[in-house]
Amino acid sequence: MKGYLWTGGHGSPSNPDAPVIEGRLAPWEAIAVDAVGNVIEFWGFKRNQGRVWALLYLRGEPLTAGEIERELDLSKGGVSMLLRDLERWGVIQRVRLPQDTVWRYGAETDLVRMVRHVIEEREAGFVARIRADLAEARRLAEVAGQVPSDRLERLEKMATLAEHVERALRLFIKTSRLDVSGVLAVFRDGASRRNER
Amino acid sequence: MKGYLWTGGHGSPSNPDAPVIEGRLAPWEAIAVDAVGNVIEFWGFKRNQGRVWALLYLRGEPLTAGEIERELDLSKGGVSMLLRDLERWGVIQRVRLPQDTVWRYGAETDLVRMVRHVIEEREAGFVARIRADLAEARRLAEVAGQVPSDRLERLEKMATLAEHVERALRLFIKTSRLDVSGVLAVFRDGASRRNER
């Protein structure tokens, strides 16, 4: 969790040559951004994906890649990849302002959808494979013959357990969808609907 | 190094140059054991913790550390540490047979409890911290003054979201507890009651 290292510090002298636009995160922003980063990391994503989304969301208006790079102290290449991931997942949106020549990126409000989506995907592929493996093991054990029946039984139970865990997981996803949809509504009400395109 | 031969499909165990030197593990066992290893890794534990538990569970009778070492092709030290972890979590039991001089380890049936327990723990400390961070960010933002009100609003919403996600998570834990308790009963019925001491 290196993110917490620089929440206190970051005392780099403001570069006089840097573009005048606030080159640096406010402390409260840094904390919030890192908090989201930690959550997102917890869910199996990259910490910086969460930080980027959080920054965009907090700012409320689209930023350029360069701005993100400066604010979060990331590398150019890194920002590019992070933005691509986030865009692919539909949690940020790439916009080009009429008179402008550069892309800007704005946060969609449903980070949750991304988490849910990837969890679903992971779960789908992963749990399917586990079940397939256990089924295969069972098949092999039967074919091999001379496997004590109590061991076969235990194998069977293992498969049962896997199925139940899978069910619980699906239920969770459904649940969270329901529970969170209310929050999303809240998000949409606010004064943050300035997504020009 | 360690012959995790789980690379590539496992349709047939005829992996040409697989290091099957120790080879006591039947192919179906290897698959099942690895499947559990994957699940457990998915939940944030060490893969080999899952493999050890699975082996002990499938065998149904307590094994010595040396046997585990050979069957799973692990190092002496590694097995020692893995067993200690598992025992601490209460998912295996250390037993000493009457006439014997060495410790043996037997699987408890509730791997699920361990997973749930650790999830709960992680969740507790972790989510608490996130909430604290967001609260702190809010405080700082207010103190700092001159923060645009719409940004403050968004920060607020972020905290709300965090709370909802937390609720969903708690619900999941409760759910899985309910859903899985049925399975545990199934486990307990079977012919696997071997707790000699």
Added chain:
DNA sequence: GGTGCAGTTCAAGCGGTCTTGAACTATATG
């Protein structure tokens, strides 16, 4: 064309985790 900036790609490096293997302790046995 040439210059400059935005954006992408990817090999190399970094940092964190897991495993190993040897040194060590503990315990039983002759």
Added chain:
DNA sequence: CATATAGTTCAAGACCGCTTGAACTGCACC
């Protein structure tokens, strides 16, 4: 006590994913 075997500890190193930074493409304007 000497020996042997079981079990523990931990520094060193393997391993693996993330980030970096430089080379590259693409585009706009002069």
